Amino acid sequence: MQYMLLIYNAEDNGPQPGTEEFGPYMQGYVDFTKEVQDAGKMLSGDALQPTATSSTVSVRGGKTEVMDGPFAETKEQLGGFYILDCDDLDEALAYAAKIPDAAYGRIEVRPVMIFD
Amino acid sequence: MQPPVDAHITRVIREDWGRILSALTAHVGNYALAEDSLQDAVVVALDKWQHGLPEHPDAWLLTVARRKAVDRLRRTANASRKEQELALFLEQTRPDQEEAGVIPDHRLELIFACCHPALEEKSRTALTLRAIGGLTTPEIAAAFLDKPDAMAARLTRAKRKIRDAGIPFKLPDAADLPDRVEAVLRVIYLIFNEGFRTNGATLTRADLAEEAIRLGRILSALLPQDAEVKALLALMLLGDSRRHTRMDDAGGYVPLEGQNRARWDKAKIREGTALVKQALADGPAGPYALQAAINAVHAEATTFAATDWPQIAALYDLLAVRAPNPVVAINQAVARSYVDGAEAALSLLDQVAKTARLETYQPYHACRADLLSRLDRPLEAAENYRAAIALSASTAEKAFLAQRLAALDPT
Incomplete structure (x- = not known):
């Protein structure tokens, strides 16, 4: 089965760039990615830019509306x-428990819908 | 109409239900389909068995249920290719062991799926009663005082999650096993406590407690090496041994102190005590073993005054380290009050109240009230009794606390 592991954390939470903990934290991601790749489990995966770069689109009555920021202004964001x-x-x-951010934020595990 | 026959058939079916369902789930690889198909087979059995049971009712049910599974897959108008293939596969295969007349027992896999931490807690208990206990949805709804529709919807949601989220039908990895066994024990103990929960005017819902004990026996037979599994069974048997003395004829709550010990169930105490000893012999005592040991010490005292409080207090001290929670803290204070006196117990209780939020917890106020009344501080005791009464959800318990409040001497 295919599962999407969504990494949620507050952007100011956990090791920040420039701190001593940031190196080992990023290395954790490098190691995890290598582990799932070597095990033949990895289909895809990426980090996202901060929510400051995010835009939200909706179409109502044929009219497209674009808004700044993510849909929900919650503290924990998809990273x-x-x-x-x-x-x-x-x-x-x-595997979700091994993602470095599991120790700071939380990981949502969702099965991917397969249409057959 | 032949009610006695029906009752007998129902009992036979319930006895075999979990084992057949687990074998069928292993075979069809889909819990919801297995359960629906077995239910279909039961409907046929209730009709056909009126004039006599087949030689092997379990094998009969499994065979009919498997055929019903094929029917169900075929009937699905928009059956996917995968479902069509499964129907064909099921028609053409019989599990090897079954040829030899042995139904494979996959109940352990089924229990772990039903008690999976990815399911909502209440759904875990309901699903376990359905899948392993063989209770019907209306029976489970009645036991939880829920509407049948709401319970049916809950079970449907849980079954869908098992299928769509890929909750496995297998034994957990060695690394996960202790946590997963603990989750199963928690579900069984929740069912037991639900049977004992004070609710409205009735104190005991015996059927659920009995079901929990039955599940405990099944698990204990499936995991004979696990000390905590044994300990939970012991804890439930010892707790249940006092069932008939926890309530007076008028339905009022009777505390341990006032219970008629001659009416405690000796057979359950014997079995429970023997299990505690086995559980304690297997290495460091876990939380269930400690709780069971405490109950065994209570059970061996012929009068309340003869209770070995130093032993009980020592066990609560261990439990407070191993599994700290408000219930344990309050019971520890009660036990300590009979060893070190009410004054020492009160300061222990107030110490705990500083770190844990006990203000909205009924037993905290009831315990504090009792300690204060024993220290001749009736005005403060009355305050705590009133708080306890306000927080209690049980009529019987409220009446008991009001009695204690009225008995305080304010001079």
Whole structure:
């Protein structure tokens, strides 16, 4: 099954660039990505730019509206994601727990809808 | 109409339900389909078995249920290619073991799926009662005082999540096993406590407590090496041994102090105590073993005055370190009050209240009131009794606390 692991954290939470912890934290992502790649589980994954760069689009009555920022002004924002090919939920949850931000924010694990 | 026959058939079916369902789930690879198909088979059985049970009712049910699964897959008008393939596969195969007349037991896998932490807690308890206990949805709804529709919707949501989120039907990895067993134990103990929860005028909902004990026995047979599994079974048996003495004839709550110990269930106490000893022999005591041991010490005292309080207080001290929570803290204070006196217990309780939020917790006020009344401080005791009464949700408990309040001597 395919699972999307969505990485949520407040942008000012966790190791920040320029601090001593930032290096090991980023190395954690390098190691995790290599682990899922080597295990043949990685389908895709990326970090996202901060929400300051985000725009929201909606179309109502044929009219397109564009707004600055993410849809919901919550403290925890989507910061990145992985899509992994796992045997079952237990495997996906085990990988989610290894994502460095699991220790600071939280990881949502969602099965990807497959249309067959 | 043959009610006795129906009751017998229902019992046979419930006894075999979990094992057949687990075997069927392993075979069709889809819990919801397995449950629906087995239910179809039960409907046929209730009709056909009126004139006599087949030689092997379990094998009969499994065979019919498998056929019903194929029917269900075929009937799905817009069956996907995958479902068509599964129907064909099911028609053409029989699991090897079954040829030998043995139904494979996959209940453990089924229990772990039903108690998966990715499911909502209440759904875990309902699903476990349905899948392993063989209770019907209306029975589960009645036990939880829920509407049948709401319970049915809850079970449907849970089954959909099992399927769509890929909750596995397998034994957890060794690394996850302790946590997952703990989750299963928690579900079974929740069911037991639900059976004991004071609610409205009735204190005991015996059926759920009995179901929980039955589940505890099943789990204990499936995981014979696990000390905490044994300990939970012991804890439930010992708690249940006092069931008939927790309430007086008028439905009023009777505390341990006032219970008629001659009416405690000796057989349950014997079995529970033997299990505690086994659980404690297997290495460091876990939280369930400690709680069961405390109950065993209470059970062996012939009178309240004869209670071995130093032993109980020592066990609560260990439990307070191993599994700290408000319930344990309050019971620890009660036990300490009979060893070190009410004054020492009161300061222990107030110490705990500083770090844990106990202000809205009924037993905290009831315990404090009792300690204060024993210290001849009736005005403060009355204050705590009033707070406890206001926080209690049970009529029987409120009446008991009001009695205590009225008995205070304000001079």
